[in-house]
Amino acid sequence: MKIEQFVYTDEASVKPFTINPQLIFAFGHRELIENQTLTKELARKYPNAILTGCSTAGEIIGESVRDGTIIFTAIEFENVKIQSAKAGLKDSDYNSFEIGKKLVSQFPQEGLKHVFVVSDGLKVNGTDLVKGIADELPENVTLTGGLAGDGPNFSKTVIVEPDGTVATESIAAVGFYGDSLQIGFGSRGGWDSFGLDRLVTKSKENVLYEIDGQPALDLYKSFLGDRAKDLPSSGLLFPLSMRDSEDRAPVVRTILGISEEDKSLTFAGDIPQGSFVRLMKANTDRLINGAEEAAVAAKNGDKKSPEFALLVSCVGRKLVLKQIVEEEVESVSEVLDKPFITGFYSYGEIAPFNQNVQCELHNQTMTITTFRES
Structure with missing residues (x-):
């Protein structure tokens, strides 16, 4: 070669x-x-x-x-x-x-x-x-x-x-x-998850509408605080860990886009309804x-x-x-x-x-x- x-x-x-x-x-x-x-x-x-x-x-x-x-x-x-x-x-x-x-x-x-x-x-x-x-x-x-x-x-x-x-x-x-x-x-990866597991109560393919019965965008913005104004790019700093079954390792999902109209989050990959998600944050080491x-x-x-x-x-x-x-x-x-x-x-x-x-x-x-x- x-x-x-x-x-x-x-x-x-x-x-x-x-x-x-x-x-x-x-x-x-x-x-x-x-x-x-x-x-x-x-x-x-x-x-x-x-x-x-x-x-x-x-x-x-x-x-x-x-x-x-x-x-x-x-x-x-x-x-x-x-x-x-x-x-x-x-x-x-x-x-x-x-x-x-x-x-x-x-x-x-x-x-x-x-x-x-x-x-x-x-x-x-x-x-x-x-x-x-x-x-x-x-x-x-x-x-x-x-x-x-x-x-x-x-x-x-x-x-x-x-x-x-x-x-x-x-x-x-x-x-x-x-x-x-x-x-x-x-x-x-190397990201750390924190907080509680939260249930995905409404989603379709890679679009997430509701977490624990609440609008996904509103809940996510509450996590981000002041950084919410910089979405979707600020979402890269706080991805979600997603687990859709007990026998599979969690995968990480990053936001690609948001919709103020229906309060949804669009991800690069699927977020199945019934799966569990947790917020993640970075540790450089x-x-x-x-x-x-x-x-x-x-x-x-x-x-x-x-x-x-x-x-x-x-x-x-x-x-x-x-x-x-x-x-x-x-x-x-x-x-x-x-x-x-x-x-x-x-x-x-x-x-x-x-x-x-x-x-x-x-x-x-x-x-x-x-x-x-x-």
């Missing part, structure tokens, strides 16, 4: 790749990516390469976190083969479950080992998307990915499609084939420890170090960690023995918690996918 990277800030920062890549990741500031001049030029210059990526709430390269750039990472595999897939939300009438199935159906199943997906971050129901993909994937194929970001703005997200085109309301995926590819993954634990899980006892790590961390973590945000990336790099790293701050992360556990949509986690050719 050969890997090269560059950071795009302006035309003078463009650096041609000296390898012959099959895959180019592009993660960057929405307005820069929307221009699509550079992604299309790379697609033209490297016709054998599949492009994939998205707009972000911050870009990751090595042990640093950037804003207002595009991070390009080119990979030339020795034996691994890859395939691409894409689908538009409009094509399935915004049915996220069906679009997940449609996306995966484009991949030949023989030899498929792993799928990495990037999705629209605002119009998609991430829970249903993951369920749809998992429903169509062969049992032994793993899945990771993330939802695109738009800084703290929550206004529009874009996806880089395989031919370098940049699209809204789109989902793109890369399928990896070959026994020589070793994949690892881990996802951890615990967040950084969580990132380290995700890296340990991704390594999964492998004596050999990965060659490449793809990090998807939540925008909420970035807003909490502020000037020490790079510490969570540094902790991951240290555990993984300093591989090439790229990634982005997202509106949702996709991965299983551990090996042999079903894939889920997460919020407020550091989610890591590692790659090594043996």
Whole structure:
């Protein structure tokens, strides 16, 4: 596996790749990516390469976190083969479950080992998307990915499609084939829950209307106090822990939008009626420890170090960690023995918690996918 990277800030920062890549990741500031001049030029210059990526709430390269750039990472595999897939939300009438199935159906199943997906971050129901993909994937194929970001703005997200085109309301995926590819993954949070468990008394999919019989928005605003005026972005600092059954670990849910009209909260993933939620708050040390634990899980006892790590961390973590945000990336790099790293701050992360556990949509986690050719 050969890997090269560059950071795009302006035309003078463009650096041609000296390898012959099959895959180019592009993660960057929405307005820069929307221009699509550079992604299309790379697609033209490297016709054998599949492009994939998205707009972000911050870009990751090595042990640093950037804003207002595009991070390009080119990979030339020795034996691994890859395939691409894409689908538009409009094509399935915004049915996220069906679009997940449609996306995966484009991949030949023989030899498929792993799928990495990037999705629209605002119009998609991430829970249903993951369920749809998992429903169509062969049992032994793993899945990771993330939802695109738009800084703290929550206004529009874009996806880089395989031919370098940049699209809204789109989902793109890369399928990896070959026994020589070793994949690892881990996802951890580090947030502290507090207060009582509260019952979700009215919800539909990812829209929460009532908690304990009270309007969800009013109750949530009472928790936030003065910060309520900054919703929905201030909601990133106080996510909900959601548990929908006794035998499943709680997952974290982050607010994407609010409605003053019906007093509802819209989340990146489902909040089923009858589930229990608790408010959460951040502890910076615990967040950084969580990132380290995700890296340990991704390594999964492998004596050999990965060659490449793809990090998807939540925008909420970035807003909490502020000037020490790079510490969570540094902790991951240290555990993984300093591989090439790229990634982005997202509106949702996709991965299983551990090996042999079903894939889920997460919020407020550091989610890591590692790659090594043996």
